[in-house]
Amino acid sequence: MKKNALDSIDKKILCSVQQDADVPLSELAEQVGLTQTPCWRRLQRLQSEGFITRRVALLNAQKLGLATTVIVQVKAARHDGRWLADFARHAGAFEEVVEFYRMSGEYDYLLKVLVPDMASFDHFYKRLVNGIDLQDVTSSFAMEQIKYDTAVPLTHL
Incomplete structure (x- = not known):
């Protein structure tokens, strides 16, 4: 099989493991119509070729007290490489930032932030804006x- 080519069995494996990364190999092999050894080989190939980047446990943010989701949009103060790298390092270091994108359009960056409450967001916000020069910041609460x-x-595959 050509490197990075995915067939219908690979697609079935990917569908299954992204729903349950802990699915036993025997069950996975049965789901995709293979015996365990070829299924294991395909799973290893999908990992080594980067289609599966990691396996994680998804936690319930609400149960963990992270009841407030905030979308933060940022306009860059400058558009030179040094500022962009500094901002990526600065904003990316916050544990509260669970997603972080460089965007096209009116705002340059979008951050998804999880915090327990408004006071926690205010604390986060102050650390974000005091750590680096920004042109504009706006926040929306989910x-x-x-x-x-x-x-x-x-x-699409």
């Missing part, structure tokens, strides 16, 4: 989570 999924869509 009122309700309507969809949350970590599964990557595979229908």
Whole structure:
């Protein structure tokens, strides 16, 4: 098989493990129509080629007291390489930042922040803006989570 080429069995393996990374190999092999050894080899190849980057446990933020989700948008103070690298390092170091993107459009960066409450967000915000020169920062508070999924869509394969 050509490197980085995915067939229907690979797609089934990826679909299964992104729903449950702990699925036993015997069950996975049965789901995709293989015996255990070829299934294990394919799983190892998918990992070594970077299709599976890591296996994690997904935690319930609400149960852990992280009831407030904030989307923070940032306009860069400058657009030179040094500032961009400094900002990426600065904002990326915060544990509260669970997603971080460089964007096109009006705002240059988007951060998804999880905190217990407004006071915790205020503390985070002060550390964010005091650590580096920013042109503008705006924050939106999620009122309700309507969809949350970590599964990557595979229908295009």
